[in-house]
Amino acid sequence: MSEKFEPKIVAFVCTYCTYAGADLAGTSRLKYAPNVRMVRLPCTGRISPMFILKALQKGADGILISGCHPGDCHFTHGNYHARRRWMVFRSLLDFIGIPTDRVKYSWISAAEGVKFAELINTITEEIRALGPFTQYHGLIEETQSQASL
Template sequence: MTETFEPKIVAFVCTYCTYAGADLAGTSRMKYASNVRMVRLPCTGRISPMFILKALQKGADGVLVSGCHPGDCHFAQGNYHARRRWTVFRSLLAFTGIPEERIKFSWISAAEGAKFAELINSITDEIRALGPFEQYQELQKVIETQSTY
């Protein structure tokens, strides 16, 4: 019997939109994949690219970054700044061979509980199909075996 691979996905979400959207999905009793671990932040503008690297370093197979739609930011412009950073960071990751399919970005408002549930299901399926991010995780294993001195 082979077990299906269950990916670990870390979601960095803004508290005003996507987190509230996830809350709505929950209170509406919508089912979505349990592979996602949410990290709530004040704004997408607070999401440092270091967070994404750290998530991968700690064994995530995929990362989701999500916040308010453009124009809806609680802090007026945080998501516009975030969008530029993602554009640049995403191309850098792709250039260094970290597949862009593993790093997802989305806008989900507080009213979009259904979109949240669907998105989590679809990206979980996609990343499950990609399999574990072994190339990166092997490097972490090297550290763990070396750091016992």
């Protein structure tokens, strides 16, 4: 008997907008898929591409990166820097063969609790449809096997 596949999604969010938006979704009693693990960071500018690789390394099936809308950054331009970085990193991941569908980016403000809840639901369904990220999981398994001498 096989269990239904539940995707593991890691969300890297900025504390001033998306985390507050998620908080609003919670206090508004909005129900959304429980598949997402939130990691709160000071700003999207703090989100290093290394975090994305680490999440994949630990077996994530999908990743969400989210922060303040352009112009709304608490630190005035952290998200502009982040946007450039995402544009480059996204095309790099695509070129390496990590499907762009698995790494999602969004702008969610502190007032957009509904958008947050809906987004989590949609990306959970999308990743569920894609299935587990078996190609990458294969690499992880290889690291756990004993070295052949």
